[in-house]
Amino acid sequence: MISKFLSxxxxxxxxxxxxxxxxxxxxxxxxKSAKTKTKTKTKxxxxxxxxxxxxxxxxxxxxxxxxxxxxxxxxxxxxTKAVIAADEKDLLAVSGVGINLVKKLKKLK
Numbered sequence: 655m656i657s658k659f660l661s662x663x664x665x666x667x668x669x670x671x672x673x674x675x676x677x678x679x680x681x682x683x684x685x686k687s688a689k690t691k692t693k694t695k696t697k698x699x700x701x702x703x704x705x706x707x708x709x710x711x712x713x714x715x716x717x718x719x720x721x722x723x724x725x726x727x728x729x730x731x732x733x734t735k736a737v738i739a740a741d742e743k744d745l746l747a748v749s750g751v752g753i754n755l756v757k758k759l760k761k762l763k
Contacts, residue, residue: 708732717758725750738762 705727712723715734729748731737737745738759745756 712737715759715762717755722748722750722755 709720709723709727711734712718712726712731713720715723715737718726718737725748726737726745731740731745731748742756742760745751745759746753
């Protein structure tokens with residue numbers, strides 16, 4: 655990636671075209687990158703949807719609101735079972751989770 659940048663920079667500075675690849679290879683790479691971008695957008699959309707669903711699922715736990723659910727999800731607790739099975743110290747390490755919430759969650763065990 656850096657070499658491409660440097661070659662573009664050189665071509666801009668010296669006002670000549672740097673042709674390190676044949677035109678056919680460039681077209682193939684452009685087609686591949688377009689397909690990759692489409693797949694990446696689709697994957698990121700599904701990941702975003704899945705994360706929202708998981709966060710909403712975490713809010714079903716007693717005492718867990720939207721902010722603490724998001725904090726738990728980002729800390730690696732993706733499911734309600736993972737939160738319930740987690741150690742108290744691990745839950746307290748998450749910002750936005752206090753001792754009272756941990757006590758409520760431990761009653762569910």
